[in-house]
Amino acid sequence: MFAQAVIGAAALMAGVAEAQVTATGTMGTTNPPAPTMGTPINQTSYSRLLSLNAIDDFCLFGPPTYGDTIGDTEGEQVAWCVQPRNDARVIPDGTFTSVHFVKTPLYWQIQGMGDLTKLNILANDEGGELDPHGATGLGNPVGGNVTTNATGQDVNYEEWMNYMSYNQFCLRICISENSTYSAAEECQHTLDEMGCQWVMPGDYTDNSFTECDGDSAYPPGLYPETNGSTSTFQQRYTGTYTNANGQQGLWTQGQTVTPQTAYSTPATSNCMTYTSIGNGIASLAAAGGNSTRTAAASASASTSGSASGSASATGSASRSGASAASAASGAGSSAARSGASAAAGAASASGSSSSSGALSGFSGVNYGPAVAGAFSMVAVLAGAGAFLL
Numbered sequence: 001m002f003a004q005a006v007i008g009a010a011a012l013m014a015g016v017a018e019a020q021v022t023a024t025g026t027m028g029t030t031n032p033p034a035p036t037m038g039t040p041i042n043q044t045s046y047s048r049l050l051s052l053n054a055i056d057d058f059c060l061f062g063p064p065t066y067g068d069t070i071g072d073t074e075g076e077q078v079a080w081c082v083q084p085r086n087d088a089r090v091i092p093d094g095t096f097t098s099v100h101f102v103k104t105p106l107y108w109q110i111q112g113m114g115d116l117t118k119l120n121i122l123a124n125d126e127g128g129e130l131d132p133h134g135a136t137g138l139g140n141p142v143g144g145n146v147t148t149n150a151t152g153q154d155v156n157y158e159e160w161m162n163y164m165s166y167n168q169f170c171l172r173i174c175i176s177e178n179s180t181y182s183a184a185e186e187c188q189h190t191l192d193e194m195g196c197q198w199v200m201p202g203d204y205t206d207n208s209f210t211e212c213d214g215d216s217a218y219p220p221g222l223y224p225e226t227n228g229s230t231s232t233f234q235q236r237y238t239g240t241y242t243n244a245n246g247q248q249g250l251w252t253q254g255q256t257v258t259p260q261t262a263y264s265t266p267a268t269s270n271c272m273t274y275t276s277i278g279n280g281i282a283s284l285a286a287a288g289g290n291s292t293r294t295a296a297a298s299a300s301a302s303t304s305g306s307a308s309g310s311a312s313a314t315g316s317a318s319r320s321g322a323s324a325a326s327a328a329s330g331a332g333s334s335a336a337r338s339g340a341s342a343a344a345g346a347a348s349a350s351g352s353s354s355s356s357g358a359l360s361g362f363s364g365v366n367y368g369p370a371v372a373g374a375f376s377m378v379a380v381l382a383g384a385g386a387f388l389l
């Protein structure tokens with residue numbers, strides 16, 4: 001997608017700055033005409049309309065039935081929402097062990113962990129990436145649409161990405177762009193093997209529920225150079241690299257040492273912390289997403305994810321209840337704000353400043369243990385070409 005060429009940041013952005021932000025096409029045929037709260041619970045729904053409005057009002061894509069990997073059924077994923085909305089399926093309480101919602105100028109993003117087999121994701125499925133493009137250009141899933149109420153009303157957006165695995169999720173909806181970063185770049189969709197933490201940096205702390213304001217991350221795969229140009233990482237599956245001494249090495253599938261981080265983890269502020277989120281619908285929680293699911297399928301301890309964030313838990317409130325509105329206001333008023341101490345993760349300068357190859361640029365913070373454990377790290381940097389300067 002990004003040309004293998006030497007391009008400065010300004011030139012890079014110029015070509016895509018006019019990408020569309022607001023979606024103007026028609027809604028998928030299985031979706032309601034507009035995002036709607038309080039629709040009947042229908043656990044066999046084929047609605048594919050996601051909304052992301054609050055830590056306890058968001059939707060994710062999951063398979064319609066249990067048994068196939070996401071990778072094999074990307075075109076058929078359906079919407080699962082925390083609240084009964086959008087005619088979609090409803091996520092049972094207790095599914096999530098962590099949720100972190102961040103509102104930034106260029107995108108809204110939500111990420112976390114849990115037992116996502118309750119959303120029909122196959123146990124141990126390392127997952128896949130959903131976006132509005134897909135092999136046919138009709139979207140993965142076909143007819144998938146997304147909204148946020150970032151402007152104060154529900155708006156459909158053109159560019160988004162949703163990574164799902166059996167124990168980790170992340171969703172970014174690009175709500176704005178400026179002359180530096182386009183929506184298409186901030187929701188870059190061609191890095192599907194890199195995993196949540198790499199593509200959507202943020203707080204992935206487990207057993208923690210936070211809603212914060214935040215800075216926008218540097219677009220995924222782009223690394224600014226000290227001289228003002230930008231290097232672009234492209235996903236590769238195999239290849240060689242050349243180190244600073246000119247020696248060649250081989251990246252192989254399953255490599256556990258891999259470029260660790262995005263360019264930076266954006267700072268957050270005004271964080272509110274909760275003990276849990278949900279809808280308070282007991283029958284759903286009891287039944288789970290798949291009422292015949294075996295015990296084995298739910299054995300999905302979340303072991304991935306490094307605790308990169310630092311949103312501190314100071315006081316908390318449970319954000320759940322049959323009435324989303326009252327739950328939200330109740331929680332909001334009693335939740336402790338932990339803004340001052342919530343700057344998540346230090347900005348870690350990275351990126352290759354060497355023209356000799358990918359790895360030579362990765363030292364210190366970038367040369368760490370495996371990236372997001374929830375996604376198979378088959379992507380590797382390759383040769384001098386992978387990390388373009």
Ligand SMILES: *[C@@H]1O[C@H](CO)[C@@H](O)[C@H](O)[C@H]1NC(C)=O
Pocket residue numbers: 023024025026027028132133138139143144145146156157
């Ligand atoms: C729904 O998604 C399609 C495919 O991405 C897009 O063309 C269309 O504009 C979207 N419509 C709305 C209302 O979001």
Ligand SMILES: *[C@@H]1O[C@H](CO)[C@@H](O)[C@H](O)[C@H]1NC(C)=O
Pocket residue numbers: 030040042043044045046047
């Ligand atoms: C649930 O959704 C399915 C698939 O969209 C639809 O066929 C069915 O009529 C819906 N059931 C109810 C009760 O709305």
Ligand SMILES: *[C@@H]1O[C@H](CO)[C@@H](O)[C@H](O)[C@H]1NC(C)=O
Pocket residue numbers: 053054057149151152153324328
């Ligand atoms: C957006 O939706 C959330 C959750 O449904 C609600 O609490 C919030 O008030 C809405 N924001 C605006 C500006 O309407």
Ligand SMILES: *[C@@H]1O[C@H](CO)[C@@H](O)[C@H](O)[C@H]1NC(C)=O
Pocket residue numbers: 105106178179180181215216
């Ligand atoms: C575009 O937005 C990003 C993220 O908020 C910001 O860092 C950058 O300075 C903005 N560029 C312009 C030209 O406003």
Ligand SMILES: *[C@@H]1O[C@H](CO)[C@@H](O)[C@H](O)[C@H]1NC(C)=O
Pocket residue numbers: 065066067120290291292293294297
């Ligand atoms: C529930 O999960 C089991 C596997 O544990 C699967 O065989 C079954 O088809 C699933 N049921 C539904 C309704 O998806």
Ligand SMILES: *[C@@H]1O[C@H](CO)[C@@H](O)[C@H](O)[C@H]1NC(C)=O
Pocket residue numbers: 006008225227228229353354355389
């Ligand atoms: C910036 O630095 C990189 C790496 O040293 C180099 O490859 C590139 O040509 C430089 N770009 C410009 C515009 O000077």
